[in-house]
Structure formats: structure tokens, C-alpha cells
Amino acid sequence: MKKLSVKERQSQILESISKNGLVKTSQLAEQFNVSSETIRRDLNALTETGEITRWLGNAMVPKNDFSVFPVSSRLEDYKDEKIQICEKTLSMIDDSSVLFLDTGSTILHFAHLIKDKEFTIITNSLPVVNTLLDTNNKIIFTGGYIDAKVSCSYGPETTAFLQTIRVDYAILGTSGFERHNGPTTNNFEDQDVKQHAIQCASHTFVLSDSHKATYSSMIKYANWQDIDFLITSTNLNPDVFDSLSKMTKVLKV
Template sequence: MDAQAKDKITERQARIVEIVTQQGFATIDTLARDFGVSTQSVRRDIIRLDGAGLLQRFHGGVGVRETSARMDYAEKRTLATDAKQRIAARAALLIPEGSVVFLDVGTTVEAVAHALREKQRLRVFTASLAAASILSGRSGIDLFVLGGFVRGLDGSVAGETTLSMLARFRFDYAVIGFSGIDRDGALMDYDLEKVAVKQAAMDQSSHTLIVGDSSKFRKSAVVRFAAGAKSLVFVTETQPPENISERLGGQFVIAG
């Protein structure tokens, strides 16, 4: 936040900016409870912060502005790199040779793509131009990039064309990233169209590997998906707190 913008907002509003920047998203109810004020007061704060270009209003809450999230994507690749590499290596071990695999978007999934380069025989479908670039030209890996609109600096492909193409295929494994977790255990992310691709790929897969480092278990986002889904395997680097693992269900594989 620049100094000029900070001077124009209240101390509570500045704190809201700090919280949302750290978490990615916060609900109005949660902020009202944390600050001990009414939801109407928080809503007015959010309107002010949205108008100042510091945060973005969403239904029921507030998040980082989409432009800010996209600008930070290069920085995301430098975060928790050791954890992502361990998660990726463990996820790759769960995928047998000869499998048909869908790769989602995101930096952890990109790490999985790097780990899959060691496979001798795979058929990979992806909605990630970054993952496709990592696997392109690799001997023994048949690569199919889904069509659609390219959204943002993460090189994700989404839209009706993407969903239509996904409906034509069946996968043995879908490797799916996420940005946060809702209070009831539903996975969450920020972009409605990208989430639609995640959900469609999971629906077409026999097995789903959810990949993400432990920081994601303490964050929220905007759009829910996989609520109540079964047969999920979470690959992460540390055992989640018991209350988190109970809400999520599914099986946890810890990358040592």
C-alpha cells in the first residue's frame, strides 16, 4: 500500500488490508467478529477500500484485487519451494506409468509437472500453458493442451470451450491445486471459470490428488468447489491440524 493511500484510510481499514493481503480473502462476518463491530461498519470499510483500489469487494467478503494477484504470480513461484518440490515428488509416486493424467494450474501443480518428467509413459491433458511448457517434447509423454481463453499470467486456460473438451475425456488421475479451505472443508479458489475447470476435471477422473503446502490450510478464498467430494487424496508436506483434517475428509499423504 502506498503512503498516500494509507493516509486516507482509518486504522481499522489499514488492518483489514493487512489481513486480506495475508489471507487472500476474508468474509464480512469474520472481520466484524474480529474487530467487534457491526457487519454494516465492515461493509462500509470494504466499500471505501474497494473505491480506493486497495482491495476488491466480493459477495459476502473482500479479497485481493485480481490485478494484484496476477502481478504476484512470479513471486508465488519463489514461496515454499522446498515444500512444493517434496509434495510434487510424492504426488508423482502416486501416479503409475501409463496413466492418463489431468494437470490443473498453479505453482504446486507446475512442480508436479517437473516431477512427472521422470516418467517413461504418460498421457497428460492440461489447462496450464506453464505445465505444458514444462512437459513439452519429453519422450514418452503424450501431451494434450485444452483449448479455451487464456486467463492471467499463470497461463491458465478456461471457458466454455475448455469445459466442452473436458467432457469428452476420462482421466485416471486429476492433479488439482487450491488456494484455501472454507469452514466446512470445501476447497476454495479465486476465479469462477478456473474453478469450473477444476470441478469438471475431478468429475471426469477416477482419482483426484489435491496438492498444496500447509499454508493453504489457514487461508480462505472466494469460490467453493469439491464440497462433499469423495475419494480425494491430499498431498501436503506436514500433517494438518486435527480439526482441519476432520473437516476435509479424504486421505492425507505427507511428503517427507
């Protein structure tokens, strides 16, 4: 095995734990050909970020995550995967289209990719608005009350606006969906916005790095059959890929 950077090793450790469930420190040390102390440091780092939990000397991926974190705190997580997912999505969208851009870190990466485009953007995400403000894209904010923690708008004004429009593409994110047969969120008001966005869109894309398939969130906002494409990363578990492919089109990039 080639020598991995700390970030690469920790990413592969997380993937191994996700696939195998409980994993012992000694097993990981042997797998990655490093000392047990090195693995313990990696596991401590992954525990601090909430990506794994520890139990009796074993490591495992949490099966539930009902937390809501600011977008800025998640931008660097799986960044390369997210950018590749966004690049693939962008390649599938016609120029001068009308897009609904959801909240979330992956969608914000997508916003950074389209700074030189001329789309019409409808969004309830303040970070998306700020990212695209000085570009040639036309920005329409949905209105509603502002949730300061996640920097987006919700409420009846937001959904009433979405009921009056049509968009070419809804670009949506998802939380963990391991125990759901559809994309998810941890917020009932966010569920309402996403559902209205799907209803007003000709095409719907869900963008998700593969680790989202390894844990559960609280609320399903759609069935996979309601989604035209799930765009995810190449290391999605093959069994999960086969299962999802029966419900929607899945692209691994």
C-alpha cells in the same frame, strides 16, 4: 533452539502466527531467541509478501485472500514443502497413466518432476505445456481462451473438451480453504474447469501446502468428499487434520 536461517525462522514465525492468531513482536522475539528488531524485519518481509498483516503491534495471518497472482510469483513460496508433496503424489501414480494437470505453482512443480516420464498429460496450463514440451510425455492442450495473467485457458471450449474424455488422475491445486469444507479457487471459470476435471477422472488428488488451511478464498469448487486424497505437509495443524480426515483421505508428507 538451533540457529535458524532467515527463511527457516520466517517460515516458523508464519506457522506460529497461523496457529495462535494475533501474536506480539515481543512474544516472537522470546520464542526464537532473537532481538525485537530482527523479528520486526522478519514481519516486515512477511507483510510485503502478503503472508501476514500487522495491527497495533500484533501480527496475524490474513483470513481472506481473493487475489489471483501469476504462477511465477508463487513458485518459490513453500517450495520444499510443495516438492515433497509432488514427490509423494508421483509415487502413487501408475506409469503411462493419463493425467489432468491443473494450474498453479504446486502443479507446476509436479510437472518438473515428470520430465523423464511418459504420461499422457491433459492440461489448460501454458506453464505446464512449456515445461513438458520437449519430453517424452504426450501433451494435449484443452483449448479455450487464454487468461494471460495466470497463463491458462478457460471457457466453453475448455469444458466441452473435458466432457468428452476420461483421465486416470486429476491433479488439482487449491487456494485457501480455512472457511470452506472443500478445495477452493478465486475464479469462477477456473471453478468450472476444475469441476469438469473431477467428473472425468477416476482418481482425484488435491495438492496443497499446509498454510492454505489458514486463510480463506472465494469459491469452493468441490466438497472434500469428492476428493480421493488431499496431500499436504507435515506441519498441518492437528485439529485441522482431524477435521479434514473425516471428509477425505489426508496424507501429510
